[in-house]
Amino acid sequence: MARVVVIGAGIMGLATAYNLAKRGVRDVLVVDRTYLCGGASGRNGGGVRAQFSSETNIRLMRESIAICRDFATEMKINVWFRQGGYLFLARSAERARALEENVALQNRCGLPTRMVDAAEMRKIVPELATEGVRAASFNPGDGVVFPWPFVWGYARAAEDLGVTIRPFTEVVGFETSNGRITGVRLRPTRLSPLDASDEVLPAGDATTEACDEVVICAGAWSPKVAALLGVALPNKPHRHEICATEPLKPWLGPLVADLTDGLYFSQSMRGEIVGGVAVDPVPEGINQQSSRRFLTTYSRALVGAVPVLAGVRVLRQWAGCYDLTPDGGPIVGRVADPSNLTLACGFMGHGFMMAPVMGRLLAEHVDTGVTSELFARWSLDRFARGDLVHENMIIG
Amino acid sequence: MTAKAMLCRCEDVTLDEVMEALEAGHQDIESVKRYTGFGTGWCQGKQCVVACARVLAKATGKAPQLPITPRPPLHPVALGVLASLGDVEEG
Numbered sequence: 113m114a115r116v117v118v119i120g121a122g123i124m125g126l127a128t129a130y131n132l133a134k135r136g137v138r139d140v141l142v143v144d145r146t147y148l149c150g151g152a153s154g155r156n157g158g159g160v161r162a163q164f165s166s167e168t169n170i171r172l173m174r175e176s177i178a179i180c181r182d183f184a185t186e187m188k189i190n191v192w193f194r195q196g197g198y199l200f201l202a203r204s205a206e207r208a209r210a211l212e213e214n215v216a217l218q219n220r221c222g223l224p225t226r227m228v229d230a231a232e233m234r235k236i237v238p239e240l241a242t243e244g245v246r247a248a249s250f251n252p253g254d255g256v257v258f259p260w261p262f263v264w265g266y267a268r269a270a271e272d273l274g275v276t277i278r279p280f281t282e283v284v285g286f287e288t289s290n291g292r293i294t295g296v297r298l299r300p301t302r303l304s305p306l307d308a309s310d311e312v313l314p315a316g317d318a319t320t321e322a323c324d325e326v327v328i329c330a331g332a333w334s335p336k337v338a339a340l341l342g343v344a345l346p347n348k349p350h351r352h353e354i355c356a357t358e359p360l361k362p363w364l365g366p367l368v369a370d371l372t373d374g375l376y377f378s379q380s381m382r383g384e385i386v387g388g389v390a391v392d393p394v395p396e397g398i399n400q401q402s403s404r405r406f407l408t409t410y411s412r413a414l415v416g417a418v419p420v421l422a423g424v425r426v427l428r429q430w431a432g433c434y435d436l437t438p439d440g441g442p443i444v445g446r447v448a449d450p451s452n453l454t455l456a457c458g459f460m461g462h463g464f465m466m467a468p469v470m471g472r473l474l475a476e477h478v479d480t481g482v483t484s485e486l487f488a489r490w491s492l493d494r495f496a497r498g499d500l501v502h503e504n505m506i507i508g
Numbered sequence: 509m510t511a512k513a514m515l516c517r518c519e520d521v522t523l524d525e526v527m528e529a530l531e532a533g534h535q536d537i538e539s540v541k542r543y544t545g546f547g548t549g550w551c552q553g554k555q556c557v558v559a560c561a562r563v564l565a566k567a568t569g570k571a572p573q574l575p576i577t578p579r580p581p582l583h584p585v586a587l588g589v590l591a592s593l594g595d596v597e598e599g
Contacts, residue, residue, distance in 0.1 A: 147538050147542075148539060149542050305574055402580050404593075404598075405597070411590035422588030422591070426581060426585055426590065428580070429579060430577075
């Protein structure tokens with residue numbers, strides 16, 4: 113019997129479980145269909161930024177960055193957090209204006225973000241080709257982390273507080289009664305041989321775990337899981353590819369992002385240049401395969417932005433899935449039916465950076481049942497009401 | 509093999525580091541790869557994956573596991589070369 117079953121042992125699920133346990137909630141079980149870091153939490157670029165276009169996201173990310181800063185001390189694990197800033201490039205007058213508006217809003221929220229001209233861009237990144245770049249915004253407080261230890265840090269801290277984490281465990285169904293979930297059907301899994309189609313194989317019989325509350329934090333898999341309960345989510349998985357070069361000595365301060373072509377790149381603490389670019393179209397559905405087309409598109413964009421990188425070699429590429437919603441806002445909070453189901457998905461590729469703060473808010477929501485104004489705004493039924501949210505700072 | 513035997517030469521991963529990963533609960537090869545970093549360097553696992561899989565099989569008593577998911581490119585390729593290639597459709 114579990115008080116709360118959290119579906120998805122990515123950063124969002126683990127942060128929620130950790131915060132539930134910290135609040136004194138006992139018998140929290142987190143399940144995941146594969147291994148820790150198997151989904152987007154182990155496949156993202158590790159960017160953590162407060163440069164957004166909505167006040168909600170700016171304020172939440174300010175808090176998330178503060179948590180990142182204290183994470184190593186609190187969790188006793190090095191997450192290689194480095195605040196080199198984010199430099200957003202604008203290539204059109206229209207985008208430059210949008211950045212200016214965002215900077216003004218960010219300043220009102222207390223961020224030190226500023227617009228920078230070509231000369232200052234070259235001061236921040238001397239190797240950057242600034243021709244055609246009309247303007248840029250820079251927030252020195254944004255940064256990058258190494259995603260894997262961030263996931264393990266939450267997992268270990270949660271387990272220390274009594275949370276049970278069961279990887280290689282798939283949800284195959286639910287038991288419900290009177291509009292409530294009474295149990296989750298769980299089946300052990302194993303990876304299928306050399307199959308990148310993302311199917312897992314059954315590795316035993318399904319059993320039922322009785323529970324009081326269920327939280328779906330399954331990223332791009334969330335619609336599949338919710339469908340087992342008859343809950344229709346409007347989210348769509350969207351593959352994003354990424355790659356890492358051979359390690360170089362530290363030279364690149366910020367993460368550089370260009371919203372025009374979706375190019376972004378930063379230097380990890382291992383020295384690798386890690387980055388991606390938008391590729392259109394991508395295969396439908398959940399797909400974590402790498403493509404040669406991405407490598408070519410990315411390399412053209414990156415060498416265009418920083419010509420001196422032409423001789424640097426790519427070591428590896430991989431892919432993961434964004435979890436996209438129709439209006440660009442996440443889907444968070446309890447639903448009407450079943451009444452003990454909470455959703456935390458649709459984070460548009462920002463779930464990793466938002467998880468530190470969202471884990472706290474979700475744990476409070478699940479534990480107390482109180483719906484904040486934020487969760488009301490991000491609820492699933494906003495789509496039925498037509499009360500949509502807005503955010504234009506989405507990379508890729 | 510001694511505890512300091514080098515299993516992954518690109519990322520300097522020793523036998524005792526793999527054993528430590530197992531003890532920390534990382535019992536499958538994809539997790540051990542991520543926890544120790546083996547197979548994420550210059551050769552992308554071509555030299556070390558067999559040794560690591562053997563250690564895992566022996567330590568857990570389970571049949572050898574699948575190789576880690578191979579990550580392209582097969583060999584490191586310069587960004588400038590990749591940028592000069594023609595467009596391809598995925599398929």
